Amino acid sequence: MLQDAIKTQLKGYLASLAHPIVLEASLDDTPPSREMHELLHEVAALSDRVQVSEQGEATRRPSFVIKQAGAKTGGVSFAAIPMGHEFTSFVLAMLQVGGHAPKFSDDMVAQIRALPGEYSFETYVALSCQNCPDVVQALNAMSVINPNIRNVTIDGALFPDEVTARNIMSVPQVYLNGKLFETGRADAGQLLAKLDADAPKRAAAKLKDIAPFDVLIIGSGPAGASAAIYAARKGVRTGLVAERFGGQMMDTEGIENFISVPETTGPRLSAALEAHVRAYDVDVIPGEVATELFPAAHPGGLHGVALESGAILHARTVIVATGAHWRHLGVPGEEEYRNKGVAYCPHCDGPFYKGKRVAVAGGGNSGVEAAIDLAGIVAHVTLLQRGSRLKADKVLCDKLATLPNVTVLTEALTTRIEGNGRNVTGLTYRGGDGADHHVDLEGVFVQIGLLPNTDWLKDTVERNAFGEIVVNDHGATSVPGVFAAGDATTTPYKQIVIAIGEGAKAALSAFDYLIRVPAPVEKKVPA
Incomplete structure (x- = not known):
């Protein structure tokens, strides 16, 4: 099933397992079970730290669970043959069960461990879905950190009766303890916020006394990531409010016009952008959404940006790179039958x-x-x-x-x-x-088409009839010290490569503003 190049790469990953693991399969005589048997044995042949057991007792067949050798319970489950977009989820699950810590912050790990109660997740996916791995990988990692969390990834194509019974017509769909919990793409921070009601309050408290930024970027798509890198390279204090890296690009299956990269995917390019941003001195504020802008009282003064958690950030310059979202038809029946056709x-x-x-x-x-x-x-x-x-x-x-x-x-x-x-x-x-x-x-x-994510700005900056932020050829808005870039603006041609260039230009313009406009002594806004 696996190509030789993939086997070679996977063999290298499995060599770093800290603990032996068992792939415990629950199979029957159907072709999908035979296919799963073949995949699991191919993987086990690549490492003496991976064994296959076919003594699983799961009711869903075919399925398998990844456990540490000797463990009676726990592990990460797949009622799926995890190829396509979910192959990475499979590899990550083996590594994490085998002792490699998920790449979460210490605060997030502590928050996951502290969750009370029992959580049994069922995540329905399609192997062709580029949105599904984010949810699968987040829940799998959470289950490795907290043994009271369990997740089984279910390929809807293998279990059509379940799909019909639950009327599943879009993925990913996540059920928690038998009830619908989440539909659509979500990362670990968003899922954790739904599980932990006090998380927004703690996030706001943590940001309460954060020092003002020289440049604060709102949005972490191509324009926002580019702006963050260019601002940080100028040596100014840079913050980035990042609901999700990549933005709308994460929903793009194939990208074939990003210059110098003949072919890639939205999630892959988004991951590369995030890694590039984090290589610089950028204060990334994850999982937050801006809700209001408070312009500075005087040129060069501090702007305020309110976040959904209740926190307010301050900065001498702000770059709005909030991108756009899919436009809806706005006709009767659309909302009623969303995810139902x-x-x-x-x-x-x-x-x-x-x-x-x-x-x-x-x-x-x-x-x-x-x-x-x-x-x-x-x-x-x-x-x-x-x-x-x-x-x-x-x-x-x-x-x-x-x-x-x-x-x-x-x-x-x-x-x-x-x-x-x-x-x-x-x-x-x-x-x-x-x-x-x-x-x-x-x-x-x-x-x-798309609609710009600019409603939160209200009447603070000039927007056109389509809601796009009006910018000049330097990316400046109608408010001194506030700049904008990417699909949220009037810049024509909504393309990734253009957004990246516009983000860089906005950051350079913000830096030029900082060195030319003195900062008056004033209180933060709002007071």
């Missing part, structure tokens, strides 16, 4: 629509790429574009035209998503003739 990630959720009829709303690059991907899985794709022609690149439109199970409807405005109370059953669109038309289907993938 309405989806936003074809890579993650496409496998749940195998053999079904779906629609894609949006004729730009994202929409056409989604239709192409889905056409290889589903029975039929209807692509709806509200304009008179598709806006995607010609190479994508040419590929789309070759697919026999795709219907393209132009001048088609989606007006309603319909369902039976449990799942999507169809949609209505208004055609160029002004009449309403109905399409029977089981899923709708929304791919109509």
Whole structure:
């Protein structure tokens, strides 16, 4: 199953196991069980510190649990053949069970260990989902730290009866003690915040007396990461409010236009950005979201930024790089059937629509790429574009035209998503003739572009009719000392490489502001 290059790399990782581990499998006579048997034995053959036992007693078959040798309980469980995006989760779980500490801060480790009670997680994934590994790896690591936490990763394709019973049509979906706990991507900090009600208060208290920054960056996508690196290299005190590194880029499956890197993925590039930022003297404030900006009373003075936890940070300059989020259709039925037939990630959720009829709303690059991907899985794709022609690149439109199970409807405005109370059953669109038309289907993938994450700024800085922050050619906003970069701004062409350049420019502009505008003696804002 494993290629020779992967085996060589994996053999090197397993050589560093601090404790022997056992892969305890629960199998039957089905083809997936035989496939799991093959994978586990291939892995065990790479290290004398890895053994396979087929004496597992789990009810889900095939499945396996990774335990320290000699342990009766505990471990990390997979009711999945962890290939694709979950292969890294498998490798990390073996290393962590084998004695390698998860890469969490000391404070987070202490917080996980202190959680009271018993936590039994079931995490449903698709092996094609690039969002799922974040959740899987976070919960697996938490289960290694705290023996009262257990997590089993379940491939929905192997257990369709469970998927049907729980009406799972999007991943990742996490159940805690039998009840739905989380849907969609989440990191360890976000999951821990839901488990520990007092975490926000402690976070705010920890930040209460933090010294003002010279440059405070809000957002850790490509623009924010670039700004942090450039600011830190200037030797100024730099802070970065990071809800999640990579931002919207984390939802991008393939990246083939990042100059000098012919091919990569969003999660991989996001991890590289985070590592680069952390190599510098940047005070990273993780898991926080900005809720309000308090502009300085005088040029050169301190701005205030309120966080969701209740803390307020202060800085002489602020760079807003909060990016954007998927635009919603805003039609009846969309929210009601979200994750019940309405989806936003074809890579993650496409496998749940195998053999079904779906629609894609949006004729730009994202929409056409989604239709192409889905056409290889589903029975039929209807692509709806509200304009008179598709806006995607010609190479994508040419590929789309070759697919026999795709219907393209132009001048088609989606007006309603319909369902039976449990799942999507169809949609209505208004055609160029002004009449309403109905399409029977089981899923709708929304791919109509992005909206900037700027509502929290309210009226503090100038924004255009689309909510984008108005910036000049130096990245400066209408407020002295406040700069902005990336997809949240009026800068045209929302591309990763452009966001990185704009982030660097905003940081250089902020530094230029710092050395030219003296800092008056004043109180923090708000007082």
